Amino acid sequence: EEGAYVSGLYLEGARWDTQRGHLAEATPNVLFSKAPVLWLKPTKTSDLATSPHFDCPMYRVSSRAGSVSTAGQSSNFVMTVRLPSH
Numbered sequence: 364e365e366g367a368y369v370s371g372l373y374l375e376g377a378r379w380d381t382q383r384g385h386l387a388e389a390t391p392n393v394l395f396s397k398a399p400v401l402w403l404k405p406t407k408t409s410d411l412a413t414s415p416h417f418d419c420p421m422y423r424v425s426s427r428a429g430s431v432s433t434a435g436q437s438s439n440f441v442m443t444v445r446l447p448s449h
Contacts, residue, residue: 364404365404365405366402366403366404366405367402367403368400368401368402368403369400369401369402369403370400370401372397372398372401372421373395373396373397373398373425374386374389374395374396374397374398374419375394375395375425376389376394377389377396378390378393378396379396379397379398379399381399383449384447385415385446385447385448385449386417386419386446386447386448386449387449395425401444403444411445414447415447415448415449416445416446416447416448417445417446417448418443418444418445419443419444419445419446420440420442420443420444421440421441421442421443421444422437422439422440422441423439423441424439426439
């Protein structure tokens with residue numbers, strides 16, 4: 364199959380509900396939580412499901428600091444990851 368598994372990522376201000384398999388509100392007083400292993404699969408935009416999701420930005424570092432590019436995004440921005448939500 365096409366794609367790649369990615370691990371070692373963290374969510375800021377949210378958590379992953381392992382029992383329901385989707386993004387959920389953060390646990391009180393917990394800013395960062397471990398993200399699940401993600402399978403990044405190349406997909407045409409027209410083929411994406413329309414189920415409830417959150418387009419989560421992925422950054423190289425948690426501070427998101429960096430120079431702003433001509434596109435208006437931080438140089439630490441990597442990509443947007445589509446995460447199931449409720």
